[in-house]
Amino acid sequence: MEFTVRSYRFNPEVDKQPYYKDYILNGFPSMTVLNALMKIKSETDGSLTFRRSCRSAICGSCAMKINGISKLACKTQVNSEITKFGIIKVEPLGNLPVVRDLVVEQESFFGKINEIKPYLLGIRENSPDEKFHVLKDGEKITQPVFHKSEFKALTGNNDTPNCILCECCFSECGTEVVNKKYLGPAALAKLYRYIEDPRDNDRDGSRLVNASKPNGIWDCVHCQACEQFCPKSISPVKSIVKLHEKAIKNSITFSKGAKHIIGIANSINKTGRLNEVKVAIDTVGLLGLMNDLPVVFRASLKGKIPSLKLKLIKDMDDIRLAFKELDREEE
Amino acid sequence: MLKHDVVIVGAGLAGLRACVELRKNGIDAIIVSKVYPTRSHSGAAQGGVNAAFDKDDSWESHFFDTVKGSDYLGDQDAIEILTSEAPANILDLQKMGVIFNRNDEGGIAQRPFGGQSFPRSCYYADAVGHMMLHGLFDNVLKYKTKILYEYFVTGLSVNNGRVTGVVTYDIKTGKFEGIAAKAVLFATGGYGQVYSSNTNALINTGDGMAVALRAGVPLMDMEFVQFHPTTLKSTGILVTEGARGEGAYLLNSLGVRFMSKYAPKAMELASRDIVARAEQTEINEGRGVDGAILLDVRHLGKERIMERLPQILQLSIDFEGVNPIYEPIPIRPGAHYSMGGIKTDNDGKTLVEGFYSAGESACVSVHGANRLGGNSLLDTVVFGRRAGISIAKYIKDIDYGDFDGSLVKRDEEIFERLRNSKGNERHGLLKTELQEDMRKNVGVFRERSLMENAIKKIEELKERSKNIALDDKSKLFNTDIIEAFEFNNILLIAEVIARGAVLRKESRGAHYRNDFPERDDENWLKHTLARLNGKGKVEFNFTPVKITKFKPQPRTY
Ligand SMILES: Cc1cc2nc3c(=O)[nH]c(=O)nc-3n(C[C@H](O)[C@H](O)[C@H](O)COP(=O)(O)OP(=O)(O)OC[C@H]3O[C@@H](n4cnc5c(N)ncnc54)[C@H](O)[C@@H]3O)c2cc1C
Ligand code: FES
Numbered sequence: 001m002e003f004t005v006r007s008y009r010f011n012p013e014v015d016k017q018p019y020y021k022d023y024i025l026n027g028f029p030s031m032t033v034l035n036a037l038m039k040i041k042s043e044t045d046g047s048l049t050f051r052r053s054c055r056s057a058i059c060g061s062c063a064m065k066i067n068g069i070s071k072l073a074c075k076t077q078v079n080s081e082i083t084k085f086g087i088i089k090v091e092p093l094g095n096l097p098v099v100r101d102l103v104v105e106q107e108s109f110f111g112k113i114n115e116i117k118p119y120l121l122g123i124r125e126n127s128p129d130e131k132f133h134v135l136k137d138g139e140k141i142t143q144p145v146f147h148k149s150e151f152k153a154l155t156g157n158n159d160t161p162n163c164i165l166c167e168c169c170f171s172e173c174g175t176e177v178v179n180k181k182y183l184g185p186a187a188l189a190k191l192y193r194y195i196e197d198p199r200d201n202d203r204d205g206s207r208l209v210n211a212s213k214p215n216g217i218w219d220c221v222h223c224q225a226c227e228q229f230c231p232k233s234i235s236p237v238k239s240i241v242k243l244h245e246k247a248i249k250n251s252i253t254f255s256k257g258a259k260h261i262i263g264i265a266n267s268i269n270k271t272g273r274l275n276e277v278k279v280a281i282d283t284v285g286l287l288g289l290m291n292d293l294p295v296v297f298r299a300s301l302k303g304k305i306p307s308l309k310l311k312l313i314k315d316m317d318d319i320r321l322a323f324k325e326l327d328r329e330e331e
Numbered sequence: 332m333l334k335h336d337v338v339i340v341g342a343g344l345a346g347l348r349a350c351v352e353l354r355k356n357g358i359d360a361i362i363v364s365k366v367y368p369t370r371s372h373s374g375a376a377q378g379g380v381n382a383a384f385d386k387d388d389s390w391e392s393h394f395f396d397t398v399k400g401s402d403y404l405g406d407q408d409a410i411e412i413l414t415s416e417a418p419a420n421i422l423d424l425q426k427m428g429v430i431f432n433r434n435d436e437g438g439i440a441q442r443p444f445g446g447q448s449f450p451r452s453c454y455y456a457d458a459v460g461h462m463m464l465h466g467l468f469d470n471v472l473k474y475k476t477k478i479l480y481e482y483f484v485t486g487l488s489v490n491n492g493r494v495t496g497v498v499t500y501d502i503k504t505g506k507f508e509g510i511a512a513k514a515v516l517f518a519t520g521g522y523g524q525v526y527s528s529n530t531n532a533l534i535n536t537g538d539g540m541a542v543a544l545r546a547g548v549p550l551m552d553m554e555f556v557q558f559h560p561t562t563l564k565s566t567g568i569l570v571t572e573g574a575r576g577e578g579a580y581l582l583n584s585l586g587v588r589f590m591s592k593y594a595p596k597a598m599e600l601a602s603r604d605i606v607a608r609a610e611q612t613e614i615n616e617g618r619g620v621d622g623a624i625l626l627d628v629r630h631l632g633k634e635r636i637m638e639r640l641p642q643i644l645q646l647s648i649d650f651e652g653v654n655p656i657y658e659p660i661p662i663r664p665g666a667h668y669s670m671g672g673i674k675t676d677n678d679g680k681t682l683v684e685g686f687y688s689a690g691e692s693a694c695v696s697v698h699g700a701n702r703l704g705g706n707s708l709l710d711t712v713v714f715g716r717r718a719g720i721s722i723a724k725y726i727k728d729i730d731y732g733d734f735d736g737s738l739v740k741r742d743e744e745i746f747e748r749l750r751n752s753k754g755n756e757r758h759g760l761l762k763t764e765l766q767e768d769m770r771k772n773v774g775v776f777r778e779r780s781l782m783e784n785a786i787k788k789i790e791e792l793k794e795r796s797k798n799i800a801l802d803d804k805s806k807l808f809n810t811d812i813i814e815a816f817e818f819n820n821i822l823l824i825a826e827v828i829a830r831g832a833v834l835r836k837e838s839r840g841a842h843y844r845n846d847f848p849e850r851d852d853e854n855w856l857k858h859t860l861a862r863l864n865g866k867g868k869v870e871f872n873f874t875p876v877k878i879t880k881f882k883p884q885p886r887t888y
Contacts, residue, residue, distance in 0.1 A: 029565075029652075030565050030652055043759065043760065046811035047803035051370075052533055053371075054370075054375050054532045056375060056650070057645075058458070059371070060369065061370045100808045106367065114472050117473075118472060119427075119470055119472065119473040120428045132423060134419060135418065135419070136415075141418040141419065141422065143418075143439065144422070146437055151433065154430060161455075162458065162461070165465075194428075
């Protein structure tokens with residue numbers, strides 16, 4: 001089977017601007033996009049530049065855009081791309097600066113992972129019962145007991161510890177496009193992985209407090225792209241939603257995001273309706289609203305200001321009952 | 332020039348484990364790695380890591396199994412350390428955040444592995460290497476470690492018999508730089524890319540071993556190459572031994588579980604060398620299926636496959652187009668692991684002062700002629716940790732030695748010559764020729780005439796490699812030049828393997844010779860040491876095996 005690979009090319013050392021280059025090659029039945037790129041590199045054009053290591057979808061090196069979607073080249077079959085698109089178009093990941101061709105600068109991505117303190121906190125070092133113990137003849141070791149259920153949130157097919165840091169989610173993240181400081185889905189999923197670990201001992205909840213500041217968990221807009229494009233079928237957005245719940249349960253509610261959610265819940269609990277003005281005040285405060293006066297003014301001209309007074313809805317009792325049930329469940 | 336007390340080259344499990352040990356104690360240790368640490372090959376380990384935890388198991392039994400598995404070529408004092416420190420090391424990892432699957436009592440769950448007389452492989456589904464690598468790396472971050480990633484090490488500075496630093500090439504900028512150090516640790520992994528059809532990452536090109544050899548450091552037992560019995564037929568991607576640990580069958584074209592002929596007791600879970608040879612024999616005698624054997628997990632049922640072998644399920648679908656819930660997986664033996672490596676003592680110390688090695692790049696030797704599955708990850712953490720401890724002691728009262736600055740110039744010139752070469756050879760194609768030749772001639776079954784063909788081929792490729800030209804002349808992220816350098820490394824390693832294999836006139840563990848089919852303890856119960864002489868020729872001598880508890884016996888499963 002003959003097909004075309006169209007690659008984004010840019011070497012800032014010599015090129016004034018990026019361009020695309022076509023390579024025509026012959027495939028074999030189970031050929032992956034990485035196989036194709038390697039074939040080009042070894043047989044025709046050694047200057048085509050990309051990262052790769054494991055070729056088995058576990059190291060996260062070879063993420064790139066393939067026909068517009070962030071994917072692992074080593075896990076993507078040439079055949080299925082050709083069937084759908086008729087071509088293999090490869091480009092560097094989004095949301096990260098290009099170094100050269102398909103290689104992106106990863107410093108900001110890894111920096112963000114580092115920022116969430118990706119390790120167990122509050123571990124006692126070298127307390128006597130935990131000393132490293134070499135066995136003597138006939139001796140056995142006793143191990144600490146952790147039941148399966150304690151790791152339930154973390155172990156399973158599609159869970160956050162399986163993340164390979166390939167950056168596909170980061171590349172597709174909608175928030176990252178508009179806010180380069182946003183921690184991003186992978187870092188926040190990793191945060192969840194450590195917060196949910198039964199051995200973690202972050203007594204003052206510092207991680208969750210930090211992540212509740214701007215550019216953290218409340219900046220996610222729930223676009224679900226991270227889940228949709230994860231090559232390991234992990235859902236960072238689900239982890240982020242769970243972090244929201246945890247923050248509110250632990251009364252870490254100083255952030256606008258948390259206040260917004262609490263405001264919505266209060267409004268519905270009281271009236272059965274969304275009192276948008278009230279929610280806005282709850283979220284940013286009266287003073288905050290003043291900053292938005294120009295917007296409010298323009299909105300009112302277009303008749304977009306909701307009425308301040310809301311009638312109770314008919315089934316208000318049911319709503320209150322539902323809230324009570326939810327509270328009970330949590331306890 | 333940079334200057335750090337300890338330079339750790341390699342950020343797989345061995346390098347990271349040593350690093351944690353050093354950084355925990357506040358030592359100025361940095362990591363240099365040609366890829367970002369989590370891209371290291373350790374992450375691909377699937378099946379498990381061994382330690383005797385169960386009340387009915389014992390580390391002594393693990394000790395014996397490993398000695399037997401090594402076909403008595405492993406050093407028993409080292410294997411005693413490996414197995415008696417195993418449980419503590421696993422608990423240590425657990426304390427650092429690594430997650431292992433649990434059993435019903437709340438302990439670490441364990442699965443059977445080949446050559447082990449008890450189920451003692453600790454696992455995390457079928458991605459234990461990934462879990463351990465990320466867990467350890469997170470701890471390296473915790474101790475705020477300087478990491479030079481995408482830095483390629485090309486040379487080792489040796490001055491007055493002492494290692495004084497490394498030469499690095501910054502892939503991003505194309506600049507060479509020396510790093511002076513009081514101690515250097517090579518944890519640079521294996522050389523699977525010497526062979527076609529291998530399970531290894533593309534970056535496993537034996538760089539550390541080659542650089543050490545060129546600097547005058549000897550390599551040990553390089554003729555012992557492990558061929559894994561179950562790698563996907565078309566790509567060589569690994570199907571973990573854990574699959575057979577969970578109960579998978581090996582079938583030939585007649586649908587027969589042929590292992591009953593070769594290892595009636597252990598069946599599919601015999602030692603790797605034995606299973607790989609059994610498969611190759613079936614294929615050679617015409618009972619293969621298109622040059623492959625079938626691995627059947629269907630009887631385990633969908634649920635168990637999804638729970639315990641999810642990665643295998645996905646890899647078979649993605650890379651072989653086979654869904655193992657409904658069809659058997661076509662597999663064949665593929666090059667997998669380097670038993671040999673840079674010779675070290677039980678604390679990671681090599682024969683040159685200030686120079687250490689751990690993990691797959693090292694040869695302690697705990698694996699002897701054949702490594703048991705699940706013992707290599709163990710090796711990386713046990714000896715990575717020990718190397719860290721001994722380096723910490725060593726650098727305490729010692730000053731920096733003189734860095735040999737001429738090396739930076741030497742490597743700069745090699746790269747410059749490559750960049751400007753007008754030759755007509757492509758390193759990518761030469762590599763394929765070498766890999767194919769090594770598979771055919773220095774593979775699962777070996778004999779003198781074939782191996783001599785391989786050596787001829789290697790000599791030819793050495794000549795032709797002088798005419799390698801590059802397409803990429805750029806300094807910025809030039810991977811063409813890196814691959815060319817890597818090719819020179821695997822070429823050198825291939826030569827050491829082939830020459831060592833010709834030399835060893837017996838069959839032991841993974842080294843099987845049709846022309847010498849028996850193990851010969853009288854003449855060959857010894858380690859091979861390879862060095863480069865002044866003229867760049869490989870020379871060999873021998874060193875005895877340490878036998879403490881277990882006298883060599885015939886090995887059957
Ligand atoms: C597919 C697969 C599955 C496996 N499964 C198991 C298992 O279930 N159980 C088990 O016990 N073992 C298993 N093994 C073996 C085990 O994974 C490896 O032996 C082990 O992980 C090696 O670790 P390491 O730290 O020595 O090296 P690696 O993880 O290979 O790391 C090498 C490091 O060195 C660096 N490096 C190399 N050359 C240079 C250079 N020139 N300059 C700078 N840096 C350099 C690399 O960047 C990398 O960081 C498996 C192996 C494979 C291939
Ligand atoms: S090469 Fe490792 S994920 Fe593709």
